[in-house]
Amino acid sequence: MVLVTGPRQAGKTTFLRAEAGADAAFVSFDDPAQRELARVDPVALFDSLNGRSAIFDEVQYVPELLPRIKRIVDDDPERYGRFLLTGSQQFGLMAGVSESLAGRVAVVDLLPFSVLELEQAGERSLAEFVWTGGYPDPALHPAKRELWLSGYLQTYIERDVRQVRDIQDLRTFEGFLALTASRHGQELNLANLCRDIGITIPTARAWISVLAASWLVALLPPWHVNLGKRVVKAPKLYFLDSALVCALTRVGSPEAALAGPLAGPLFEGVVVSESMKLFAAAGRRPALWHWRAQDGLEVDMLVEVGGRLIPVEIKVTATPTARHADSLQRFRRLLPSAEPGFVVCNCAARQPLGGGVEAIPWKLWSEMLAGWLGIAGLPQ
Numbered sequence: 001m002v003l004v005t006g007p008r009q010a011g012k013t014t015f016l017r018a019e020a021g022a023d024a025a026f027v028s029f030d031d032p033a034q035r036e037l038a039r040v041d042p043v044a045l046f047d048s049l050n051g052r053s054a055i056f057d058e059v060q061y062v063p064e065l066l067p068r069i070k071r072i073v074d075d076d077p078e079r080y081g082r083f084l085l086t087g088s089q090q091f092g093l094m095a096g097v098s099e100s101l102a103g104r105v106a107v108v109d110l111l112p113f114s115v116l117e118l119e120q121a122g123e124r125s126l127a128e129f130v131w132t133g134g135y136p137d138p139a140l141h142p143a144k145r146e147l148w149l150s151g152y153l154q155t156y157i158e159r160d161v162r163q164v165r166d167i168q169d170l171r172t173f174e175g176f177l178a179l180t181a182s183r184h185g186q187e188l189n190l191a192n193l194c195r196d197i198g199i200t201i202p203t204a205r206a207w208i209s210v211l212a213a214s215w216l217v218a219l220l221p222p223w224h225v226n227l228g229k230r231v232v233k234a235p236k237l238y239f240l241d242s243a244l245v246c247a248l249t250r251v252g253s254p255e256a257a258l259a260g261p262l263a264g265p266l267f268e269g270v271v272v273s274e275s276m277k278l279f280a281a282a283g284r285r286p287a288l289w290h291w292r293a294q295d296g297l298e299v300d301m302l303v304e305v306g307g308r309l310i311p312v313e314i315k316v317t318a319t320p321t322a323r324h325a326d327s328l329q330r331f332r333r334l335l336p337s338a339e340p341g342f343v344v345c346n347c348a349a350r351q352p353l354g355g356g357v358e359a360i361p362w363k364l365w366s367e368m369l370a371g372w373l374g375i376a377g378l379p380q
């Protein structure tokens with residue numbers, strides 16, 4: 001089997017239906033009638049397939065179906081790809097998969113479009129990409145952006161949040177979501193979140209896990225290797241899609257996104273999330289971290305690929321200078337085995353900054369990382 005996980009509306013179903021072809025059966029457990037049939041009469045459900053391969057969409061709604069799928073697969077273990085599953089929530093789903101389908105399922109993550117994929121449909125400026133994000137509908141049809149984002153957030157809060165974890169106070173959770181978006185690109189400080197929204201730390205921790213389980217946010221872990229300095233051990237929080245951040249923080253236009261106080265965090269989030277998307281496209285866990293010493297020295301992102309540790313500084317500037325490379329050069333003096341590193345920015349072309357550090361355009365960073373990860377070509 002293959003299980004494709006990722007956020008709602010990222011294109012999982014469209015992708016699998018295109019890959020499996022018209023002969024594969026399609027069953028969506030978003031449909032209450034299909035959920036009820038799977039629970040009440042699973043034999044009838046499988047009989048209706050007539051031996052065909054099947055796509056089971058949003059399978060997290062029927063975890064009781066997984067043991068029966070396991071038995072069918074075990075009866076014919078050489079028939080590969082018989083069941084293609086999708087899931088939009090990691091709570092429950094992955095626990096059920098680990099328990100019932102271990103050794104029988106390949107799990108792959110499908111995140112919203114990367115800029116390299118989207119540019120096959122046309123060139124995008126940084127402002128356009130930040131504004132429309134990577135979800136297929138608003139990215140490919142910008143005129144639908146406002147309506148789509150509003151509906152997505154409303155559906156997420158009113159339906160998905162209740163199903164992932166039984167949160168009763170949806171109004172407070174909605175405020176928590178907006179407050180979290182305003183902390184996009186910052187180190188996660190649960191105490192500050194709790195103080196500002198009026199909830200307890202256990203509640204905040206649980207709600208962050210809800211956001212992560214439904215693929216809205218990702219936590220960039222700290223790099224802990226001892227370099228003789230006391231380091232900050234908190235993760236940094238990023239929304240995986242910049243358009244959602246703009247919507248939640250009421251940014252009014254693409255130009256305002258790159259001119260206001262969130263310009264730096266939005267750009268940093270683009271580079272980090274694009275890196276995460278490429279690791280997912282390569283079928284690998286992200287080997288990504290951040291690092292900050294308590295004396296203020298920091299590296300925005302550390303990337304491990306091909307046995308190399310590459311430090312990355314992320315700056316929204318279009319005119320990088322040698323001072324933007326200072327932290328990378330200081331870090332390398334602490335760890336000479338690291339690569340000189342890159343300043344990823346909004347410049348037009350790559351340029352040397354001294355000490356082996358280069359400033360490179362943000363799209364070029366994606367192209368380089370894709371190459372290092374062995375992604376020869378991206379899908380049409």
